[in-house]
Structure formats: structure tokens, C-alpha cells
Amino acid sequence: MGAGTLAAVSCERAKGARGGLLRFIGKPTAATLEGSLQAPAASEIDEVSHLLARLTFGAAPGDYARVSAIGAQNFIEEQLAPAAISDYQCDRVIRHEFSSLENPVSRLFPRKGDNKDPLQQLFPALRDHGAGVSDLYEYKEKVLLNELTGATVMRAVLSKRQLFEVMVNFWSDHFNIDPSKGECKWLKAADDRDVIRSHALGNFRDLVRASAVSPAMLWYLDGRVNRSKGADEKPNENYARELMELHTLGVHGGYSQADVMEVARCLTGWTVRDKKQFFKGRVEFHHDLHDDGAKQVLGQEIAAGGGARDLDRLLDIVALHPSTAHYIAWKLCRRFIADEPPAAAVEVTAKAFGDSKGDIRTTLRALFTSEEFRGPAFRAQKFKRPLHFVVSALRASNAETNVSPQLVEYLLRLGHAPFRYPTPDGYPEESTHWQSTLLWRWNFAAALADNQIKGTTIEFEALRTKLGGDEALMATFLGRTATEAEQSAYRESGSGLALLVASPAFQRC
Amino acid sequence: MNSPQVLITGNGDQRQTLVVVFLRGAADGLALVAPIEDDNYYRARPRIGIAKKDAVKLDGFFGFHPQLAPLAPVFSAGELAIVHGAGSEDQSRSHFEAQDLMEHGGVAAGGWLGRFLRARPAPASGALACVALGKALPECLLGAPTVTVMQTLDDFALGAKRPGLRPEIERLYALEHGQLGSAARDTFDALQRIDQMRAIPYKPANEASYGNDEFSEGLKQIARLIKADVGLESASIDVDGWDSHFTQQTLLTPLVDKLGTGLAAFHKDLGSRMATTSVVVMTEFGRRVRENSAFGTDHGRGSVMFLMGGGVKGGRVHGKWAGLSDDLLEGPGDLPVINNYRNVLAPILMRHGAGADQLPRIFPDFSLQPLAL
Numbered sequence: 001m002g003a004g005t006l007a008a009v010s011c012e013r014a015k016g017a018r019g020g021l022l023r024f025i026g027k028p029t030a031a032t033l034e035g036s037l038q039a040p041a042a043s044e045i046d047e048v049s050h051l052l053a054r055l056t057f058g059a060a061p062g063d064y065a066r067v068s069a070i071g072a073q074n075f076i077e078e079q080l081a082p083a084a085i086s087d088y089q090c091d092r093v094i095r096h097e098f099s100s101l102e103n104p105v106s107r108l109f110p111r112k113g114d115n116k117d118p119l120q121q122l123f124p125a126l127r128d129h130g131a132g133v134s135d136l137y138e139y140k141e142k143v144l145l146n147e148l149t150g151a152t153v154m155r156a157v158l159s160k161r162q163l164f165e166v167m168v169n170f171w172s173d174h175f176n177i178d179p180s181k182g183e184c185k186w187l188k189a190a191d192d193r194d195v196i197r198s199h200a201l202g203n204f205r206d207l208v209r210a211s212a213v214s215p216a217m218l219w220y221l222d223g224r225v226n227r228s229k230g231a232d233e234k235p236n237e238n239y240a241r242e243l244m245e246l247h248t249l250g251v252h253g254g255y256s257q258a259d260v261m262e263v264a265r266c267l268t269g270w271t272v273r274d275k276k277q278f279f280k281g282r283v284e285f286h287h288d289l290h291d292d293g294a295k296q297v298l299g300q301e302i303a304a305g306g307g308a309r310d311l312d313r314l315l316d317i318v319a320l321h322p323s324t325a326h327y328i329a330w331k332l333c334r335r336f337i338a339d340e341p342p343a344a345a346v347e348v349t350a351k352a353f354g355d356s357k358g359d360i361r362t363t364l365r366a367l368f369t370s371e372e373f374r375g376p377a378f379r380a381q382k383f384k385r386p387l388h389f390v391v392s393a394l395r396a397s398n399a400e401t402n403v404s405p406q407l408v409e410y411l412l413r414l415g416h417a418p419f420r421y422p423t424p425d426g427y428p429e430e431s432t433h434w435q436s437t438l439l440w441r442w443n444f445a446a447a448l449a450d451n452q453i454k455g456t457t458i459e460f461e462a463l464r465t466k467l468g469g470d471e472a473l474m475a476t477f478l479g480r481t482a483t484e485a486e487q488s489a490y491r492e493s494g495s496g497l498a499l500l501v502a503s504p505a506f507q508r509c
Numbered sequence: 510m511n512s513p514q515v516l517i518t519g520n521g522d523q524r525q526t527l528v529v530v531f532l533r534g535a536a537d538g539l540a541l542v543a544p545i546e547d548d549n550y551y552r553a554r555p556r557i558g559i560a561k562k563d564a565v566k567l568d569g570f571f572g573f574h575p576q577l578a579p580l581a582p583v584f585s586a587g588e589l590a591i592v593h594g595a596g597s598e599d600q601s602r603s604h605f606e607a608q609d610l611m612e613h614g615g616v617a618a619g620g621w622l623g624r625f626l627r628a629r630p631a632p633a634s635g636a637l638a639c640v641a642l643g644k645a646l647p648e649c650l651l652g653a654p655t656v657t658v659m660q661t662l663d664d665f666a667l668g669a670k671r672p673g674l675r676p677e678i679e680r681l682y683a684l685e686h687g688q689l690g691s692a693a694r695d696t697f698d699a700l701q702r703i704d705q706m707r708a709i710p711y712k713p714a715n716e717a718s719y720g721n722d723e724f725s726e727g728l729k730q731i732a733r734l735i736k737a738d739v740g741l742e743s744a745s746i747d748v749d750g751w752d753s754h755f756t757q758q759t760l761l762t763p764l765v766d767k768l769g770t771g772l773a774a775f776h777k778d779l780g781s782r783m784a785t786t787s788v789v790v791m792t793e794f795g796r797r798v799r800e801n802s803a804f805g806t807d808h809g810r811g812s813v814m815f816l817m818g819g820g821v822k823g824g825r826v827h828g829k830w831a832g833l834s835d836d837l838l839e840g841p842g843d844l845p846v847i848n849n850y851r852n853v854l855a856p857i858l859m860r861h862g863a864g865a866d867q868l869p870r871i872f873p874d875f876s877l878q879p880l881a882l
Contacts (some may be wrong), residue, residue: 066650137605138605178618178619178651178652180606180613180619180648180651181613181616181617182616184618196820220618258703382688409658412646412656413655413656413657413658414655414659415653415654415655420651420652421616421619421652422617422618422619422620422623422624422651422652423619423629423652427863431688432688433654435688435689435692436638436654436692436695436696437655438692438693438696439665439667439696439699439700440657442667442668442678443667446667446668446670446671446674449671450670450671463824485680485681485684486681487679489677489680489681492673492676492677493671493674493678494671494672494673494674495668495671495673495674497786498668498671498674499674499677499678499681502674502678503678503681504682504684504685504689504693507689
């Protein structure tokens with residue numbers, strides 16, 4: 001048989017079995033639409049609609065009313081403290097549907113029996129014969145990527161900790177790892193859980209440190225083969241360079257090639273056990289492979305004999321460096337304010353980052369209270385990236401979804417499926433990169449409106465009735481009342497919901 | 510007035526398209542292009558070797574599988590080049606590992622074709638710049654700026670069931686100035702072209718005769734897109750089922766027929782457009798030289814690659830040929846890989862706009878020695 005078929009078939013079957021379970025435990029994603037569903041009444045994006053557009057993956061019915069009631073500042077504080085938000089429904093779905101992601105590192109690699117699905121247990125005739133170890137590795141790789149992708153989209157749609165999910169998305173790009181490289185295919189799941197999600201609203205230095213010793217990152221940027229065995233073995237500079245260029249200081253952050261080489265020396269000896277070894281996936285420091293001489297990074301001395309502690313000395317220098325504060329602030333402002341962020345906002349954000357020693361919450365609070373973020377000048381100016389676009393459509397339409405492969409297919413066509421970006425810089429943020437995706441946005445809009453995406457359904461009439469008619473429905477999607485042109489297009493299109501999702505205004509946030 | 514190509518892709522008259530055909534399951538290079546003047550070949554394959562009398566003679570040493578006869582005129586015309594002993598450094602002889610390595614272009618993130626499309630000075634950006642024929646995105650296209658996975662042109666319909674939708678979308682975007690407005694206009698332009706194509710039943714040019722199978726059907730769609738100038742820069746298509754462990758001849762005959770008929774029809778159909786089109790045919794590895802007890806062959810190493818069109822130095826079997834005597838074979842008796850697939854792809858990618866400084870990013874950690882193709 002052709003290679004790949006076995007794994008694909010088994011995955012499909014396993015997925016089907018889980019889809020059945022989802023139906024069994026009830027309809028988890030569509031809300032019951034209780035409480036006030038009052039839609040925006042202003043003709044321009046107001047403060048509440050702006051907050052919902054930027055701090056979340058899009059407003060769901062009722063969000064505008066709720067945030068208006070508690071007030072903008074309380075909403076920001078609520079979102080900055082995700083642990084205090086009860087997210088029972090989302091947690092339950094993730095536990096039920098994406099259980100592989102909870103495995104400890106060693107169990108992310110496949111073991112005998114991993115590909116046994118319930119159907120095969122019941123009907124031995126269905127069993128795939130001749131599945132070797134490589135088949136099992138392939139199988140597990142697909143299961144993990146499917147679950148990682150599915151859980152990411154599901155959380156974006158469903159979680160009440162919306163800002164947390166937005167920041168997970170931000171850091172996933174900032175510390176991008178493409179699972180298709182080497183053993184990242186199994187290890188990225190641990191990176192997502194133990195690095196990105198553990199520190200998304202924590203402290204930046206802790207986040208960088210977790211990433212530096214993340215098994216997946218050690219694979220992705222070749223840290224695992226960065227070692228020094230005497231003078232003739234040159235360190236591998238890959239991670240060292242990206243640590244400074246992409247993760248901390250930024251490309252104009254004031255480091256030199258000599259600094260790159262010194263940073264690489266600091267990190268020699270850190271490695272991860274591969275799939276052929278015992279304790280696969282375990283991160284270790286090998287003193288005998290570490291260059292233990294003195295180093296100088298950005299003009300600061302790291303004394304000889306530091307061993308594994310070189311990593312922490314190094315992070316003391318780069319993680320909270322003023323260039324890092326500026327670079328992270330600039331990236332955050334680019335994400336939350338504008339593709340070309342205003343300098344004043346970057347400055348107050350960078351100052352908060354520095355003063356708080358990299359506390360991400362404090363940094364974000366400063367950004368969200370900056371004049372530039374709050375004022376009207378930058379509202380509705382950003383172009384939603386495709387994931388944001390798709391998720392915001394699902395949220396606004398109160399869709400019931402199991403994040404089927406058919407839904408993910410749209411993200412692939414839009415070039416923005418999670419965990420599919422090859423280079424360490426992460427998916428681009430600027431709108432220019434995403435302009436060519438319009439056709440598939442419109443196709444998605446039409447398919448969603450006509451319930452043509454397997455596993456995803458909307459109930460348009462019920463939604464319209466609950467919201468109180470066409471005008472309120474339009475305002476719920478657009479974050480403001482519809483213009484005359486939009487109203488007329490909505491009426492004439494024959495599919496109001498498709499038109500709204502496809503409209504220029506819905507591409508913006 | 511600008512041509513649609515300029516509008517859609519911004520790449521003006523560089524209307525080049527790269528088509529990648531992947532033969533999944535490890536196609537037997539020694540059956541596709543048999544060394545019919547090598548006695549060792551018939552000693553190793555007494556029952557399933559391609560008989561000298563059946564083979565289509567190519568250059569006095571090699572001969573095509575009889576079902577590849579439709580490609581013989583293309584080869585003689587110098588528009589088809591063959592590279593024998595081609596493959597990757599993979600030693601696992603596992604379909605999964607070898608396909609992965611080959612499509613990724615090494616232990617690297619993303620696929621080689623995806624990186625190529627992203628690395629060029631003017632990255633492919635049109636809505637239809639890259640299509641994958643079939644149901645899933647092949648690994649070689651991972652990381653491409655935009656890819657459309659499609660089975661037929663109907664996948665490009667917008668709101669077919671809602672005729673009122675498209676004009677209303679168009680009307681709203683017409684009110685948009687700047688980037689978003691012009692992106693929308695380009696997209697509607699491409700859609701219109703596809704509509705025109707769909708409206709007229711397709712008649713291949715030059716009496717090209719495609720087969721009635723998925724491969725031919727896919728190639729036909731690619732040919733239509735190329736001719737419609739929608740900005741297609743690369744396309745990929747698979748032919749599955751080459752894993753010939755038993756009764757190889759019975760298994761391969763219809764497959765090779767499908768391959769030969771499809772490629773020959775595509776070549777004829779495109780006519781002069783073939784000059785700006787390149788087709789690459791590749792597979793993850795070849796098969797054991799000696800046939801097995803089940804009239805089949807097991808997993809091996811070197812196989813063949815085909816390159817068609819686009820100013821390729823055709824009519825020749827390129828690369829070094831080691832021979833098939835036992836002392837020259839590798840491991841359990843396999844044709845060694847003499848021509849790494851990257852060295853075959855590199856000259857093609859350069860013809861399609863990859864600069865010398867981009868090649869190391871497309872094929873990292875590999876010291877390239879591009880063949881003179």
C-alpha cells in the first residue's frame with residue numbers, strides 16, 4: 001500500500017470515534033444566549049467594541065452588553081487575571097477531546113498500542129496489519145498535530161480567558177517552532193503546554209528560560225548539537241542568533257557577531273535525548289561538552305567555570321536588556337495597536353516592561369491604558385489575520401463546532417493554520433502579507449452561512465431572533481451599526497450572514 | 510494595459526510554472542528506465558525485467574518501460590531529461606521517513622517547494638499562485654505563502670448556490686480604497702477568468718489525449734490554469750501505489766501507462782507554453798535490483814527523476830551511472846544514489862527565479878552541486 005495511507009486512515013478513524021464522544025457529552029461550543037444580548041448602537045467602533053476586537057478573538061453575542069455593564073477597565077483587569085475566570089466548559093472539552101496533549105514528554109513519543117482505536121478493539125478484522133514502528137511514529141505525529149491544532153482553535157473559540165489565548169497566539173509566533181522539523185513533531189505539544197501556556201501572562205524572563213531548555217526548541221534551533229569538545233569544534237550558533245535577533249534584543253538590538261558566538265559558547269552542552277535513546281525527550285546539561293571558559297556578552301563578563309549557570313547569567317543580560325524591553329513593547333504594540341505602532345505607546349509599554357522586570361501583565365496594562373490604544377485614531381485599522389478572522393466568525397455566529405479537519409482545511413488554505421510556519425520568525429503580523437487571502441475568506445463565509453463545513457453548524461434564524469432582528473445582528477458582527485451600503489448588501493445578497501463575514505469591515509479589527 | 514498576470518502576481522512576463530509530480534510508494538527506476546544493455550540487469554531480474562524487445566530504446570543503453578512509449582517523442586525532441594540513480598541520503602528505506610526527508614528537503618522546517626515560493630525576491634502572492642491537486646497538502650508545500658488544495662476547478666466557485674452574494678461582496682469592496690480594495694479587484698479578476706474557463710468545455714489543444722484517470726484529470730486542470738494566466742506559479746500532484754513488492758509487472762503496467770499518457774498529453778496540450786513550464790517527476794527511493802520470490806521488488810535506494818519542458822537539456826540520461834554488478838551495489842543490493850535529488854531540483858529552481866543566495870535556505874545543511882540540466 002502507498003505510504004501514508006495507513007496512518008491517515010487510523011487517524012481519521014480515531015478522530016471519528018472522538019467526534020462521536022463529543023456528540024455524546026452534549027453540545028459544548030454554542031452558547032445558550034442568555035442574559036442581555038444588546039448590540040452596539042453607535043455608528044463608529046466605540047471603546048467597548050475596540051477592546052473586544054483587540055483583546056479577544058472577536059465578540060460573541062452578549063459580549064458587548066457584558067463588557068459595557070462591567071466597564072472597560074474592569075474587563076481589562078478581568079482578562080489580565082485568567083486564573084480567576086471560571087472556564088469549566090472549555091477545560092472540559094479540551095480534556096475530553098485532546099487528551100494526548102496532557103502526556104508527559106516521554107509519552108509524547110509513541111509506544112506500542114498507541115494506535116489501537118476502540119473500533120479495532122471491537123472488530124479485530126479492522127486491525128491494520130504490518131504496522132511497524134515507523135508507522136506508529138507517523139501515527140502519533142499526526143494525532144499530536146491534529147490535537148494541538150484542534151485544541152488551539154477550540155480554545156480560541158470557546159475560552160472565556162480570551163486575552164490569555166490571544167497572548168498564547170502571540171508568543172507561539174514569537175517563539176515559533178514548526179513541528180515538522182525533526183523530533184519537534186512530538187515535542188512541540190510539550191512546548192505549547194510547558195513554555196507558552198505556562199508563561200503567557202507571567203514573567204518574560206521565565207518564559208525565555210523555559211523556551212531555552214524546551215526539548216522542542218533544542219531540536220528546532222539545533223541547540224541540542226551545540227557543543228564544544230576542544231578547540232576544533234565550533235559551537236552551533238543557530239539558537240544563539242535567534243535568541244537575540246528574534247526572542248529578546250531584536251535585530252537592531254545592538255549585538256554583534258562576536259556576541260552571537262559568545263552566547264553560543266554559553267549554551268554549549270545543553271542537549272535533549274532523541275527517540276533512539278532511553279529517557280527520550282529529556283533535557284540534559286553535559287558539562288564535558290560545555291565550553292567553561294570566560295565569556296563576554298554585550299560587554300558584560302561571564303566568569304569561567306559557570307557550567308550550567310552560564311544560561312542564567314546570559315538571560316540576566318539579554319532577557320531584561322533595554323533593547324529587549326523596546327523590542328517586545330514594539331511587537332506588542334504592533335499586535336494590539338497598529339502595524340506601524342506609534343512611538344509614544346511603545347515607549348510607555350517598554351518602560352512598564354523594564355520597571356516590572358518583564359512582568360507581562362504589567363506591560364500589557366500599560367499598553368491598554370496608553371492614549372494611543374484607548375483613543376479612536378487606531379480603531380478598526382488592523383487587518384485580521386486568518387485565524388482571527390475564522391474564529392471571530394465562529395464566535396459572532398455562535399457556531400457549534402468540533403474543529404473538524406474540514407474547518408482546519410480552511411485555515412490551511414488561508415495559509416494560517418496553527419503550527420505550520422516553517423521559519424523561526426513566526427507568522428507575519430503585517431496586513432500586506434495577508435491580502436491575497438480574500439477569496440478563501442469569502443468562500444469560508446459562504447460555507448459557514450450555508451452550514452457546509454462538516455462539524456460546524458450555525459442556527460441563523462434562532463440567532464437573529466434572539467438578537468432581536470437584522471439590525472442588531474449586523475451590529476453584533478460589525479461592532480457598530482451597519483452603513484447603508486452594508487444594509488443594502490445584506491438584504492440583496494441572499495445570505496446576510498455570509499455577506500457580513502465576507503464584508504470589508506469584518507476583515508478588520 | 511497591464512496583463513492579468515501583472516495584476517495578479519506582479520511578476521509580469523515571467524509566466525513560469527513549476528509542476529511537481531510525486532510517485533508515492535517508491536517507484537522502480539529500473540522498470541521505468543531500464544538499463545537494457547546491461548546483462549547484470551537480466552541476471553537480477555530474470556522474470557520481471559523489461560525485455561529488450563519490448564523496451565522503447567532511448568540512447569543505446571537505456572530503454573523506457575513500454576507503457577512510457579508516448580513520452581518517447583518528447584525525449585527525442587530534447588524536451589525530456591532523465592536522471593538515473595537519483596534519490597536522497599535516507600538510509601531507512603521507510604516510505605514515511607524517506608518521503609519526509611525528500612519533501613522537506615532535509616531535516617528542515619517546512620517543505621522545499623514552500624520555502625522556494627517564500628524565499629524568492631518577489632514571493633508568490635496571488636490567490637492562485639500555488640495549487641495542490643488532490644485532497645491534502647503535500648509536505649513539500651508546507652510553509653508556502655498561499656496554497657489551494659483542489660480537485661477540480663469547481664473548488665474555485667464563489668457562492669455558486671447564492672448568486673446574489675458575489676455581486677454584493679464586489680460592490681462593498683468597490684467602496685474600499687487602498688490595499689484591501691485592490692486586493693479584492695485582483696481576486697475578482699482571477700475569479701472571472703476561472704468562470705470563463707468553466708463556462709466552456711475544455712478542449713485540449715493539439716489533439717492531446719489525456720487518460721480517464723485522476724492523474725490525467727489533475728494535469729488537465731493544471732494545463733487550463735496555466736493557459737488562463739491566473740498567475741499559477743507552482744502545482745503539485747501525486748500518483749500513488751508504486752510499492753511493488755509482488756507481481757510487479759501486473760501492478761506497474763497500468764500505473765506506468767497512467768504516468769506516460771498523462772505527461773505526454775500535458776506536454777502536447779501546453780504546446781509552446783511548455784517553454785515556460787517545468788515538470789519534475791520524483792519518488793522517495795527506488796527498489797532492490799534483484800527481484801524477490803513474489804515477482805516483485807523490495808525497498809531500495811536509487812531511482813529515476815524526469816524533467817520535462819522549460820529549456821531542460823533533454824534527450825539524455827544525465828548523471829553518472831555506476832552499473833549493476835554486485836560490487837557496485839549498496840547494502841542489501843541496491844542501486845546507490847549517485848545524484849542527490851537536491852542537485853536535480855536546484856537548476857530547475859534557478860530557472861524559476863531562485864537566486865544562488867536563496868538556494869542554501871531552500872536546501873539547508875547541504876553542499877549543493879547542481880547538475881547541468
